[in-house]
Amino acid sequence: MSLLVIEHLTRQFGGLAAVNDCNLTVEPGEVHALIGPNGAGKTTLINLISGVLPPTKGRIYFDGHDITHTPQHQRVRLGLARTFQITNLFKRYTVLENLELAVQARSGSSFRFWSPVKREKGLREEAEQIAELLGLTARNHTEVAQLSHGEQRQLEVGLALACQPKMLLLDEPMAGMGPEESGRMVELIAKLGQSVTILLVEHDMDAVFRLARRISVLVYGQVIASGPPEEIRAHPDVHKAYLGDDPGGKHA
Amino acid sequence: MPRNWPIPLVLLGLLLVFPPIASATGLEFYTGLVTKIMIFALAASSLNLILGYGGMVSFGHAAYFGVGAYAAAILAREGVSSAWVIWPVAMVLSGLLAFLIGAICLRTRGVYFIMITLAFAQMIYFLVVSFKQYGGEDGLRARRPDFGLFELSDTTLYYLTLAVLTAVLYALYRLVNSRFGRVLQAIRENESRAATIGYPVYQFQLAAFVIAGVLAGLAGVLMAHYTQYASPNLLAWQQSGHLMMMVILGGVGQFWGGVLGAATLLIVEEILQDLTIYWQLGVGLILLLIVLFAPMGIAGLFGRRAR
Numbered sequence: 001m002s003l004l005v006i007e008h009l010t011r012q013f014g015g016l017a018a019v020n021d022c023n024l025t026v027e028p029g030e031v032h033a034l035i036g037p038n039g040a041g042k043t044t045l046i047n048l049i050s051g052v053l054p055p056t057k058g059r060i061y062f063d064g065h066d067i068t069h070t071p072q073h074q075r076v077r078l079g080l081a082r083t084f085q086i087t088n089l090f091k092r093y094t095v096l097e098n099l100e101l102a103v104q105a106r107s108g109s110s111f112r113f114w115s116p117v118k119r120e121k122g123l124r125e126e127a128e129q130i131a132e133l134l135g136l137t138a139r140n141h142t143e144v145a146q147l148s149h150g151e152q153r154q155l156e157v158g159l160a161l162a163c164q165p166k167m168l169l170l171d172e173p174m175a176g177m178g179p180e181e182s183g184r185m186v187e188l189i190a191k192l193g194q195s196v197t198i199l200l201v202e203h204d205m206d207a208v209f210r211l212a213r214r215i216s217v218l219v220y221g222q223v224i225a226s227g228p229p230e231e232i233r234a235h236p237d238v239h240k241a242y243l244g245d246d247p248g249g250k251h252a
Numbered sequence: 253m254p255r256n257w258p259i260p261l262v263l264l265g266l267l268l269v270f271p272p273i274a275s276a277t278g279l280e281f282y283t284g285l286v287t288k289i290m291i292f293a294l295a296a297s298s299l300n301l302i303l304g305y306g307g308m309v310s311f312g313h314a315a316y317f318g319v320g321a322y323a324a325a326i327l328a329r330e331g332v333s334s335a336w337v338i339w340p341v342a343m344v345l346s347g348l349l350a351f352l353i354g355a356i357c358l359r360t361r362g363v364y365f366i367m368i369t370l371a372f373a374q375m376i377y378f379l380v381v382s383f384k385q386y387g388g389e390d391g392l393r394a395r396r397p398d399f400g401l402f403e404l405s406d407t408t409l410y411y412l413t414l415a416v417l418t419a420v421l422y423a424l425y426r427l428v429n430s431r432f433g434r435v436l437q438a439i440r441e442n443e444s445r446a447a448t449i450g451y452p453v454y455q456f457q458l459a460a461f462v463i464a465g466v467l468a469g470l471a472g473v474l475m476a477h478y479t480q481y482a483s484p485n486l487l488a489w490q491q492s493g494h495l496m497m498m499v500i501l502g503g504v505g506q507f508w509g510g511v512l513g514a515a516t517l518l519i520v521e522e523i524l525q526d527l528t529i530y531w532q533l534g535v536g537l538i539l540l541l542i543v544l545f546a547p548m549g550i551a552g553l554f555g556r557r558a559r
Contacts, residue, residue: 050448052444052448071452072447072448073447073450073451073452073453076448076449076450077450081448081449081450084445084448088442088444088445088448089442089445090438090441090442090445091441091442092441093438093441101434101438102449102450104431104434104435105435105450105451106450109431110431110432110435110451110456111431111432111459112430112431112432113426113427113430113431113432114426114427114430115426115430115431116426116429116430117429117430117431117433117434118429120431159445159448159449160448160449162449163449163450
């Protein structure tokens with residue numbers, strides 16, 4: 001059974017359909033890349049899947065549940081976590097405080113008004129483990145605003161990871177990164193991909209072809225092709241719409 | 253244990269011995285002033301919970317304060333004399349009102365939130381003023397209730413208020429450092445991310461809104477006991493502004509912000525009122541200076557920055 005199924009999904013902004021009768025499936029365990037030219041509706045699609053925006057039409061199924069109208073926070077509980085293209089962290093908090101918040105969100109009720117949260121060792125320990133996985137341990141007590149761009153991007157992924165998702169929606173994790181930072185992010189995503197299903201929106205084609213087991217191409221809000229990387233590379237419509245008409249790309 | 257923990261204890265000690273000293277030196281008047289300060293400290297601290305810790309700029313906090321006072325006065329007028337009835341009823345009513353108003357207002361953000369909280373508070377004001385049998389614009393006189401255990405004199409009211417304020421501040425201290433408090437502040441810092449990691453933002457904000465409403469209602473009850481009167485002024489938008497000024501003056505999102513702000517503003521007003529009829533100009537200037545030179549309020553001058 002597919003982990004994520006999107007059927008005839010449409011999101012209209014006034015007269016413009018940013019996502020237009022879009023169909024997409026993501027299988028459990030795969031790293032699935034979503035590519036497409038600027039303005040193709042990739043981020044809108046992520047916003048629809050994560051529940052930031054309601055769709056105009058269509059349905060979304062995740063892990064057997066119809067989540068089309070499920071509130072955002074409940075989708076996270078079901079195991080669907082996302083990151084943002086534009087870094088979206090608790091800027092005045094330290095790395096560990098950020099991660100602890102995410103760990104706390106999934107470990108028991110937070111409608112507890114009396115016991116000091118700082119005494120909850122479990123939260124701290126889990127946050128430390130995630131920081132280690134991210135390679136941010138040295139920065140544990142650094143305020144997010146003081147981190148480098150690359151480190152902030154790592155933490156962006158870390159916060160989603162701390163939700164212990166079944167599926168990660170990564171919206172351009174490499175945005176604004178230099179080659180070295182990108183390399184580290186590719187490594188991290190490859191490592192995560194072994195245990196979590198990933199839907200990856202990314203412009204960096206090298207990264208996409210290194211990471212993805214399947215690629216879907218979004219153009220004008222519709223998936224025009226979906227398949228393994230070799231197939232997508234060779235697909236004529238994809239070339240026209242996105243990769244350019246250079247047939248040499250086939251052998252790259 | 254907070255770093256500066258001895259200071260509140262010393263303050264509590266001073267407040268405990270204040271009334272006998274004041275009356276021995278013929279300054280009974282100040283016992284009343286301190287009672288009033290403590291009542292406003294409670295109301296301002298409740299506003300600080302949502303304004304400072306929750307980032308919800310409610311411009312209608314007078315509604316809960318005033319409804320608490322009116323509930324106490326109306327019950328007294330209707331022949332209910334037991335505080336054991338009056339207090340819970342008033343608090344439940346204020347909480348219920350906060351729930352209804354919050355449930356609607358919290359669907360808006362920014363300037364709209366400010367305006368709609370103000371609009372609701374004004375509706376409550378005009379509603380209450382329209383009840384001629386409860387005094388209308390003249391307000392309503394209210395005998396002090398019966399506690400059973402003790403007579404509610406000026407002095408016992410002072411100690412009662414002190415006890416309530418101490419208990420509430422302790423509870424608020426626990427709350428802002430609890431799981432709930434941490435989430436509330438995280439929502440203030442970055443609402444979108446808080447939702448993204450799985451917090452039902454609306455529920456947390458509404459819960460805080462109701463807690464603040466209940467505590468403001470409690471302050472209102474004490475105010476009605478203090479003046480033995482429920483005045484429409486308690487419900488007016490100026491009162492909301494007054495409470496907001498206290499929080500800003502004392503320190504938005506600083507634990508002692510409400511207390512310090514209420515004490516400073518009321519003392520300054522008291523002094524300036526004696527000196528000049530243009531006292532409001534002086535109050536305005538002081539607020540201006542604080543905003544310009546101490547953006548984290550008076551509390552921010554002492555402690556670490558708010559988190």
